[in-house]
Amino acid sequence: MSKSNNVYKDAYNRGLRLLEETKSLPSEPELGALLGVSRTTIRTILARMEETGLIAWNKRSKTVLRVPRQDDFFPEEETDTLSQIIERSFMRRLLAGGAEPGMQINELELAREIGVGTTSVREFLIRFSRFGLIEKRRNSHWVLKGFTRAFALELTEIREMFELRSAAAFAALPEDSPVWADLDLLEDEHRLLAREIATRFNEFSELDERFHRLIHRASHNRFIVDFYDVIAMIFHYHYQWNKAQERERNEVAVAEHLAYIAALKSRDLGKVDAACRKHLKSARHTLLTSIPEGQQP
Amino acid sequence: MSKSNNVYKDAYNRGLRLLEETKSLPSEPELGALLGVSRTTIRTILARMEETGLIAWNKRSKTVLRVPRQDDFFPEEETDTLSQIIERSFMRRLLAGGAEPGMQINELELAREIGVGTTSVREFLIRFSRFGLIEKRRNSHWVLKGFTRAFALELTEIREMFELRSAAAFAALPEDSPVWADLDLLEDEHRLLAREIATRFNEFSELDERFHRLIHRASHNRFIVDFYDVIAMIFHYHYQWNKAQERERNEVAVAEHLAYIAALKSRDLGKVDAACRKHLKSARHTLLTSIPEGQQP
DNA sequence: TTATTGTCTTTTATCGTGAAAAAACAGTTT
DNA sequence: AAACTGTTTTTTCACGATAAAAGACAATAA
Incomplete structure (x- = not known):
């Protein structure tokens, strides 16, 4: 897996809510601005909405055929960003106890445990470091400073x-x-x-x-x-x-x-x-x- | 190329300076502490020093045979970290003019121009963002805020x-x-x-x-x-x-x-x-x- | 028995790669 | 001609793989 399509899934879910209010959807660029995604993603969303019989889509006309059901939505957990997943997982460990200050943080172990690539974990740790809870040792591991x-x-x-x-x-x-x-x-x-x-x-x-x-x-x-x-x-x-x-x-x-x-x-x-x-x-x-x-x- | 050996080269250069002062080098762990690198790197350094006839190395004895010459040193530019290289390159562009606030920053272009992988550039930008000169647009490009x-x-x-x-x-x-x-x-x-x-x-x-x-x-x-x-x-x-x-x-x-x-x-x-x-x-x-x-x- | 060396294992740093998403371009419709 | 849709290109995001560097462990010498 190279990149999850959570942007699409999240925008799709938010798009479903629009169907409850109107009888026909606006233009693609307008939808893009509304949901905060590119037109490419909007078109993927529309394609699926057509496929599942939610709308009839022909060029400019996007007619709502039915109101979305609960099972039309993507599961909540599939709409999260990778960094959100990593952050939650990391904070759970941090607050779960047993995370003593001074303890060293292992990128590879974290990545395996969460089930993501090491690059994502590295990037998360770099971003997270500005919170002052962890610190990097030059070309070596990270050290937990702890919520003290x-x-x-x-x-x-x-x-x-x-x-x-x-x-x-x-x-x-x-x-x-x-x-x-x-x-x-x-x-x-x-x-x-x-x-x-x-x-x-x-x-x-x-x-x-x-x-x-x-x-x-x-x-x-x-x-x-x-x-x-x-x-x-x-x-x-x-x-x-x-x-x-x-x-x-x-x-x-x-x-x-x-x-x-x-x-x-x-x-x-x-x-x-x-x-x-x-x-x-x-x-x-x-x-x-x-x-x-x-x-x- | 997957990782440059600048840590080794930099430590080697600093190690050469030690040869000017003593007739024999201390133990491997001691050298490691002195130069701030692991014993693995120390051994690589010692191996090369032996190879180039700088020292005679046999287990504990590391006798200095000759004083290092100028050409024993690795070139200065090979001892830089990738992130230093990227930072310098980035700052040069930023200050060279033509870098207007609001301009978008292209990871791929930067990476190609500097001749490094995109991952390194991404990590640099994330680290650099805390300086407040650039800003990330959610799942899109970086924007230059500029040194205003x-x-x-x-x-x-x-x-x-x-x-x-x-x-x-x-x-x-x-x-x-x-x-x-x-x-x-x-x-x-x-x-x-x-x-x-x-x-x-x-x-x-x-x-x-x-x-x-x-x-x-x-x-x-x-x-x-x-x-x-x-x-x-x-x-x-x-x-x-x-x-x-x-x-x-x-x-x-x-x-x-x-x-x-x-x-x-x-x-x-x-x-x-x-x-x-x-x-x-x-x-x-x-x-x-x-x-x-x-x-x- | 304690520090040091020799050897092996693990982790970090970095790249190339491929799919998702954005953006650019070109052709249509109103 | 302005805004929209269809199509193509580019860029971002995330992964696995690999060499450098760190670290662990066993064997050895003082």
Whole structure:
């Protein structure tokens, strides 16, 4: 196998959802823009849709014949990127315990275990190295630095530095900047979530990321914006392994976000600083308490 | 060709220099530690040294027979890593002009031009992407963001944030920390260079990097330490293309460093902050004035 | 018995190759 | 003629294979 066709499969699945809404599909370039793939892939999708009797396709006319059934969709797991598969697998090992700091990482073994080529694993490790959890020894193996307390402290130190600066930049943005509308929308979503926190608390992490990314973007600094990838990645997995008091934690965080948003809207730099600091402090606390004890150096 | 033996060649060249100093070489493991390579490579080196009549090798005894000549050394260019070759080639293109921001980067074309496989180029681009000069479009090509004024400003913003913090951490280090001795040594080197600046001004860049890395290390934060790689990389190439007033610039910088060092030794946070700010300001100015005009967006 | 050498095994670095996906080009339709 | 479809070319992505380099193990010498 040289390259999986997950791009096609994922786009196909998303394309199926379009069939539920319309009686005929738009032009190929339009579909390409809609699904974010090339026309080549669109044509492969259309070909299969025709084959399975979902549409009648003749040049410009693409008539929907029937609504897609559950078994028309490709299985979820076949739509993942190789790097997503590798990352998940790698993080599972990392968090499963037994992954002590200092331990060496074997490309070949990882590749065999996950069932992929070594090149993909290498490329993943290179990409992953910027998160600061692993390190390469010159023409030799990788070393696991581990998700330790030191890591969490170093991460949050930078995060706090960057976010305080971004928040200040945000508050200083002119009245007519479109970000204020974005902020209003996010505020509404927060209020809604706060009201239904009892049942929807697990939707917070996604909202959290969108909120903080909006703030960081105000810095207009690529290094600050990019650094949020590290935070997002850590929090993504952190949310998965630390379910203790998830509802309570998220409830507190939503309230802090609302206070933070109010401070931003007030444009009062003192208030912004205080609200930001308060939220970051509790975020740091949450992260620190969740570090597995076995991984202390 | 599947893998070049540059590790061997480079270690061999460094090994030759040992022959000039001693009459017999130490054990294989010891040599390995000395040259930073495995025993396998050491044995290959010894085998060649024996073959070319440099040493007599019999088990433990490795007697030096003659001093190495110039033609015993492998050519300099054969000792480079592939990634060094690719980086140099890539940067040359980037700085040669005609590399407008937004331009797309072609892996295959790069690989062909440099005469290497696509895998190596891909891995280089992934590694290089953390410098913020290029960006990947999801399952498509890379896009050049370019060495623009915006880039320089974003870079220096972070640099200043990080260095001010590191410098403060440095000054707060206890009396008995070994960094003070390192600082003393660096101070001496600065004084020496200041005295002979007329002839040795081009040695400043290397000293500059060592000095700033020492400071950054005091932060004890991997993200801060790692970020210096971005700065070092930019300054490395910056020094190559901007030779205007090099002597004057370096003379000023050496003086600023000495003031900075004095401030650190005084442990007076106010003085440290002032000296650091002053130096960073002139460093930023130097960098900004050197940005090629043609690359403004 | 401990470090060192000789030998064998494993892992990393790099390439060429082939399928998936993108992009370019050419011919059609409205 | 502008946008679309059909066709061809190019590029990206991922693999297996292979030489370089590292590492492990057994045999040996101090």
